[in-house]
Amino acid sequence: MGLTKKQRAASYLAQHSMLLQCPICHGAMTVDDNGTVRCLANHSFDMAKQGYVNMMTHPATSMYDKSLFEARKEVIDSDLYREVYNVILAELAGDVAMLDTGCGEGSHLANLKASYSGDMVASGIDIAKEGIVQAAKNYSDMMWIVGDLAKSPYAEEAFDIILNFLSPANYDEFKRILKPSGKVIKIVPQAGYLRELRALFFADSEKESYSNDKTVTRFSENFDDVRVQRVTTTLPIRAELVPLLAHMTPMGWHQEQQIEAGTLTEITIDVDVLIGQ
Template sequence: MGLSRKVASANYMREQQAIFACPVCHEKMEVTDECVVTCENHHTFDIAKQGYVNFMTHAATSMYGKDLFEARKQIIGSGLYAPLHQAIVELLLTFKQDIKVLDTGCGEGSHLAKIKQKFEDAIGLQMVSAGIDIAKEGIITAGRNYEEMIWCVGDLAKSPFQKSSFDVILNILSPANYKEFRRLLSPNGCVVKVVPQSGYLHQLRELFFADSDKESYSNNHTVERFKENFSNVTVQRITQTVAINEELVPMLLHMTPMGWHQVADIDQTKVKEITIDLDILIGKV
């Protein structure tokens, strides 16, 4: 009989326990045989049966529930974001060594899982992968679906990781904490932030927000703020328009944080194709 998800995750975390820092007192942590992550001051965090650990030290609410994360998993699994994943993997391969990657705002972990698989398949190197999100439902889904990865419920304002622990920090269509990103980066590491470009999902915006200011989008402010926080910034644009299966449209609507799925009386069958138009911002400290 194989190991339970909880024990297998504890064993994997123990191999990488040097990356953990207590979110309460900031001391080093260890993973015990009892599937607990603890520090010398006896602040303890249990590994859940789904294989994740909850490092939250304060109550937090998320607007995103289980259904949204299941929709995200289906959409990302459909290959809609494959060009993005490939572009990020090509960047990671330039390290030419085993790397440690943290996905901040990872949700249910599908982006990180795809990137890890592509990276390890490409060249036979190892990618230690950790994902953190404040949304517990997302991390539960990640722990349930993706093994040999570290999944944490946590707030980067009270980070559960040591300084300089990661070669790459991913921040895909998610809010950023640049001060913490800089602390967590290894000396030669980089931050990879993905933001929408003007054509991103424009078919949906045109359908739901016709003739309003939400029909168009600009990421100029986000890009400028990124450039203020990192030197040696490069920007790569990924654009692709593909046909979309009708049954995926409701899932795509549901996974967007803009509430499009709450709009009634919209003919979703009008969406025959979808555009993925993203900027990949790459910054070094």
């Protein structure tokens, strides 16, 4: 008999339990056959049947729902972010433990793991349960956690790479859980990001002076040897993805009118990749 989804996830979690730390008392954690994660003080977090663990210590609401994460997955799977992945992959070497902070539905991390030539132990954390449920359903052999970056359930110096892909960051926490030799890779939008979509939504879409200076300054205050690499690429987009693209982005949330399939034929990805040690 093959393993169930949950048994397989429990086994992966148990194998990599040293990455975890109790978000309440900061003690070490062990994982049992059911995937329940427990510290010595008996704080425990059960694994859901889909194979993720909810390690939130307080209730949280998310602006992101199931349909938004489904739209994100479709769009991300179309390989729109391949050039960004190539920049990230070029920063990795050997066996790596990688954490995706604010991973959403997990496709970026899964794609990176699949493309990486070395061995990768991967965990994704997000405060939005709907994203993690979907991640766990779609991608096995990765550690999926519902949790808040402000109270993350990870051990000191656990990770070689911390990824922060179009998501809010928590630099104090990143520094705590990053290995001394580790790298933080943060992806932030640049002026032309989804330019064609913005042009549909807003008549006057070009922001006059757009800059990531403040983000780069804050990043540089927290990490060393900071490099910024811009990735700009315009790709053809399949007609059926256009409404999904509109739905997945915050600017689409307040739109009354539906964006029709085929309204756009190409889309621009324009991001800064911030890399620090």
